[in-house]
Amino acid sequence: MKNVKISKFAEKVYKFTKKIPKGKVSTYGQIAKASGYGKSSRAVGNTLHKNPFAPVVPCHRVVNSNGFLAKNFGSGGIKSQQKLLESEGIVFDISGKVDLNKFQYFFKE
């Protein structure tokens, strides 16, 4: 393992991601906004993609704004992610999409 070096950005991202309660999901844009970077949802995805804290950060609870899962998700792919989420209480649409109206968690309001 290398030195765990993370930026403030990553730190916030992980913090928020970890804050997502079980049975809820969140979107990259939401995390980006909550972190104070608004439009940098990309960086969020990137940071989570590298995911130096894989076991600590529930990146599987993070979906895109469409409610779909990330296409290149690691750790076995989307199937694994979907299974995990279903096991946590998330329900998927027939298209393999999450009902954000019911399961999206808002960090601050």
Next chain:
DNA sequence: ACAATGACCCAGT
């Protein structure tokens, strides 16, 4: 230090 890449989002056509 630079250039390229990426698990994104929004608006316009």
Next chain:
DNA sequence: AACTGGGCCATTG
């Protein structure tokens, strides 16, 4: 409904 372009930021080679 589908495609294109623009925008923001971090990580990696």
